Amino acid sequence: MELVCPAGNLPSLKAAVDNGADAVYVGFKDDTNARHFAGLNFTERSFGKAIRYAQDKNRKIYVAINTFPQPDGFKRWQAAVDQAAEYGVNALILADIGVFDYASERWPDLRLHLSVQGSVTSAEGIKFYFENFGIRRVVLPRVLSVNQVAHVITGSPVPVEVFGFGSLCVMVEGRCLLSSYATGRSPNTYGACSPASHVRWEETGDGTDTRLNGVLIDHYGEGEKAGYPTLCKGRFQVGGHTFYALEEPTSLNTLSILPKLKKIGVSAIKIEGRQRSPAYVAQVTGVLRAAIDQCMLNPDAYQAKDQWMCKLAEVSEGSQTTLGAYHRPWQ
Amino acid sequence: MSNMMKLSIGPIQYFWERQHVLDFYQQAADSAAEIIYLGEVICSKRRLVKPDDWFAIGEELKQSGKEVILSSLTLLEAASEMSSLKRLCRNESFMVEANDISAVQLLSVAGRDFVTGPSFNIYNHRSLRLLAGKGLKRWVLPVELGLDTLKDLQAQRPEGVETEVFALGRLPLAYSARCYTARSHNLPKDDCQYKCLDYPDGAMLKTREDQEFLVLNGIQTQSALTHQVLDQLPELKALEVDVLRISPQYEHTFQIIDIFDEARKGAALPPLGEKLLSLLPLGACNGYLLEQAGMSFLPARTIHESPR
Numbered sequence: 001m002e003l004v005c006p007a008g009n010l011p012s013l014k015a016a017v018d019n020g021a022d023a024v025y026v027g028f029k030d031d032t033n034a035r036h037f038a039g040l041n042f043t044e045r046s047f048g049k050a051i052r053y054a055q056d057k058n059r060k061i062y063v064a065i066n067t068f069p070q071p072d073g074f075k076r077w078q079a080a081v082d083q084a085a086e087y088g089v090n091a092l093i094l095a096d097i098g099v100f101d102y103a104s105e106r107w108p109d110l111r112l113h114l115s116v117q118g119s120v121t122s123a124e125g126i127k128f129y130f131e132n133f134g135i136r137r138v139v140l141p142r143v144l145s146v147n148q149v150a151h152v153i154t155g156s157p158v159p160v161e162v163f164g165f166g167s168l169c170v171m172v173e174g175r176c177l178l179s180s181y182a183t184g185r186s187p188n189t190y191g192a193c194s195p196a197s198h199v200r201w202e203e204t205g206d207g208t209d210t211r212l213n214g215v216l217i218d219h220y221g222e223g224e225k226a227g228y229p230t231l232c233k234g235r236f237q238v239g240g241h242t243f244y245a246l247e248e249p250t251s252l253n254t255l256s257i258l259p260k261l262k263k264i265g266v267s268a269i270k271i272e273g274r275q276r277s278p279a280y281v282a283q284v285t286g287v288l289r290a291a292i293d294q295c296m297l298n299p300d301a302y303q304a305k306d307q308w309m310c311k312l313a314e315v316s317e318g319s320q321t322t323l324g325a326y327h328r329p330w331q
Numbered sequence: 332m333s334n335m336m337k338l339s340i341g342p343i344q345y346f347w348e349r350q351h352v353l354d355f356y357q358q359a360a361d362s363a364a365e366i367i368y369l370g371e372v373i374c375s376k377r378r379l380v381k382p383d384d385w386f387a388i389g390e391e392l393k394q395s396g397k398e399v400i401l402s403s404l405t406l407l408e409a410a411s412e413m414s415s416l417k418r419l420c421r422n423e424s425f426m427v428e429a430n431d432i433s434a435v436q437l438l439s440v441a442g443r444d445f446v447t448g449p450s451f452n453i454y455n456h457r458s459l460r461l462l463a464g465k466g467l468k469r470w471v472l473p474v475e476l477g478l479d480t481l482k483d484l485q486a487q488r489p490e491g492v493e494t495e496v497f498a499l500g501r502l503p504l505a506y507s508a509r510c511y512t513a514r515s516h517n518l519p520k521d522d523c524q525y526k527c528l529d530y531p532d533g534a535m536l537k538t539r540e541d542q543e544f545l546v547l548n549g550i551q552t553q554s555a556l557t558h559q560v561l562d563q564l565p566e567l568k569a570l571e572v573d574v575l576r577i578s579p580q581y582e583h584t585f586q587i588i589d590i591f592d593e594a595r596k597g598a599a600l601p602p603l604g605e606k607l608l609s610l611l612p613l614g615a616c617n618g619y620l621l622e623q624a625g626m627s628f629l630p631a632r633t634i635h636e637s638p639r
Contacts, residue, residue: 068454070476071483098457119452120432122407124416128436132461143508148408171505171552172406175450178505178545180475181554181625184618188452189475213624216538232505237537238515238547245536245547246511325508331520 001261001292002268004062004161005285008040008275013050015282020289023060025093026050027274031073032080033064034117035274036191044083051087060090064274066115068096068174068188078102085110093139094118095174104133113137116163117187119174121148123155130157137161139270141172146257146326150264159267164254165284166272167317168324170232170247178231183213194230201226210234227318253312253321255287255304258295280315287311336568336595338588339366339495341449341578342402342428344503344548346527349379351581356388358585360395363592366574367392368428370402370419372448374510374549375412376523382415389425402428405450406506406550426468439465449474449497449576450506456487463489471495471576474502474558477622478566485570493573499561499587500578501533501546501612502554502625511547523549531581532612543613544626556616556626561604563620564594583610 005021007013016024027033029041042050054061063084069077077099084092085107092110094100095117103112114120114129116139129135139161140149153160171178173187180186183198198213207221210229217234220226227233232246252272254261261269269292271284287308295302313319324330340359343352359367369385369392371377380388389399403416413433420427420437429435430448438445446469453459453470462470472481474497485494512534513523533546533553543555557580560567567575575595577588587610590603608615618627 068452070454070480071456071487072479074455074457096452096454096458097461098455098459101457101461118432122413122431122433124413124433124436125407125431128432128439131436143406143506144408145508148410151410170509171507174452175405176505177475177502177625178552180619181502181504184622184624186475188454188473215542215544215626216540219539235539236544237539237541238534241515242539245515246507246552247509328521329519331508331510 001266001296002161003285003288003292004268004270005281006166006271006274006276007050007281008035008037009042009278010046010050010053011278012274012276012281014053015278016285017054017057017059019282019285021059021285023062023090023268024050024054025062025064025270025274027064028080028083030076030080031191032067032069032077034066034115034187034191035064036067037275038196040275047083047087051089062091062093062113063089064093064115065099066093066095066117067191069099070189074098081106091137100129100133111136113139113161115139115174116141117174119172121152121172123152123157126152126156126158137268139163141174142169142252143172143325145328145331146260146264149266149326153265160265161268161270162261162266163252163272164261164269164288165312166251168247168250168252168322170324182215182231194228199229233317248320249318250320250322251312251316252324253309253316254323254326255291255308255312257323257326258291258304259299259302262295262299276315283311283315336564336572337366337574338364338591338595339368339574339576340364340584340588341497341500341576342368342370342372343579344373344501344551344553345531345533345581346374346377346379346525346549347531347581348528351531352380353388355579355584356392360392360397362585362588364397364577364588366398366400368400368402372402372405372430373551374527375404375409375415376525377527382418386422386424399425400428400446401425402448403430403434405430405448405503407431407433408508435462435465442466444468446495447471450503454480456484459484459487459492460489463492467492469493469495469574471497475619475625477620478563478570479622481572482570485572494571495574495576496560496567496572497558498575498577498591499559500557500576500580502558502619503551504545504554505552507550507552510550511552512549515547554616554625556614556628557611558617558619558625559607559611559615560617560620561591561594561607562600562617562630564600568595580612586610
């Protein structure tokens with residue numbers, strides 16, 4: 001199983017490579033990718049350095065161009081595809097049918113992966129991208145149980161990559177508009193969910209309110225640690241109860257089921273978090289590298305070590321982790 | 332009136348009692364809507380109306396002169412859901428609305444014409460063109476896109492493809508593996524006890540300061556406010572939109588259709604808008620169509636003054 005690690009800047013990319021990433025995925029400094037955050041991502045110059053650093057050490061570079069252009073911006077997505085291709089990246093990670101159509105026509109030999117933003121949950125869906133654009137890998141959304149992933153792999157014409165660790169989208173990716181409903185900007189259109197431009201932290205008499213374009217996402221009492229107001233991870237009222245109605249602030253962690261993922265034929269494990277620090281990338285990459293190596297060596301004897309779990313909990317949202325949809329009771 | 336915009340009734344997003352569904356389509360047969368979308372699009376466990384029933388309802392509506400389309404499930408997970416989808420895509424009687432790429436694949440490989448629904452991502456001309464080559468006959472503008480993008484897309488629309496706009500309804504915003512209605516009752520999805528039946532317009536989710544924000548509809552999350560584009564009908568007509576979709580709500584859907592029918596025939600909008608507001612479960616929003624946050628509502632005057 002290939003280990004695919006995130007990098008939002010050059011130090012993170014080096015951290016990923018130095019700690020055992022097989023491949024690193026990156027994005028450009030604009031809305032052509034789904035981590036379009038201020039101060040993040042690669043300019044043409046830093047991109048050149050990133051490629052050299054990774055490829056000198058025989059690691060792969062994938063470029064995420066995985067948002068959905070509208071007609072007036074389409075040229076920007078074309079330019080991103082061309083730039084990545086001219087630099088000789090190992091693959092593009094795309095979501096939009098129009099961008100796939102352009103990339104496969106203009107760069108027929110370039111390896112294309114279907115992004116998680118492509119929102120594909122079945123082998124039939126994968127066949128669409130395989131037959132029309134010749135994709136060579138698919139990244140599955142975080143909505144399938146392990147058995148369902150196994151079923152998709154059985155019917156899929158291409159290898160399957162799944163998320164192994166990181167922030168958890170509880171909605172099927174590529175079709176979640178919660179953020180634009182509140183702010184006008186979504187992962188699809190703008191490359192960011194719950195964008196920082198619309199976030200407000202307000203001290204109140206009894207703690208902190210976090211707001212997204214004025215909408216109260218959560219309230220934290222004195223001494224309670226306030227989290228970033230990601231829309232689906234706030235506390236709301238339903239039926240007279242106040243609780244995390246959609247999802248707790250928690251991270252996905254699949255260390256405990258790595259042998260199972262290997263057995264069903266998963267080809268690559270992805271770590272989420274291009275927006276996170278180089279320290280996060282180093283820590284998570286190191287742990288996943290050790291775990292995958294252990295699992296490949298002897299899957300029957302494999303056990304997720306306590307020290308790995310502790311290290312991952314340190315960098316998890318709310319310091320807690322979950323198996324998410326892989327584990328049926330979560331659903 | 333030859334190029335009058337058509338009205339459609341979208342698939343029912345909610346889980347209603349069987350009799351209510353049957354009564355609903357009795358009324359639909361006599362309504363001003365020309366196109367009717369049928370079928371379960373949210374949750375495969377909702378089976379009070381079974382696939383054969385949908386076919387029977389469709390045949391009756393066809394007899395009444397309606398164009399009938401069968402809508403596919405939006406988020407496919409289980410193998411059984413794929414089997415149902417394959418059966419649906421093989422049917423000889425009705426065109427299918429594809430709400431996910433699996434359906435597009437099955438239909439295009441079979442050489443069948445199809446429609447794409449509001450949660451299918453067509454954001455640009457190049458996607459539209461490619462899908463037109465696969466058999467796309469009508470597409471619904473993704474709900475988060477606005478008039479500027481619609482204008483650009485209409486300018487490059489392929490021959491023979493109709494454009495439909497989600498004109499009224501709580502907005503379909505997100506889909507998950509998790510059932511939020513069951514979760515709000517502390518029930519696992521596999522033993523949900525069909526709690527959705529208790530919420531025929533979705534279960535209200537409020538912020539901690541009581542702002543009515545979203546509604547939970549099983550695995551789907553919707554807007555609490557009802558998106559409505561009545562004030563923008565002149566623009567939509569000018570952009571040569573072919574179809575306006577009314578998404579069913581538990582009550583008053585047919586009064587709402589009457590309002591849109593009057594409006595498309597040229598009745599004065601302001602009084603209709605007031606009447607419309609009184610028929611919605613909560614309030615209205617229209618921000619998406621005006622390139623704003625979806626939850627916002629902009630009065631008509633502001634819109635006409637805003638420059639492109």
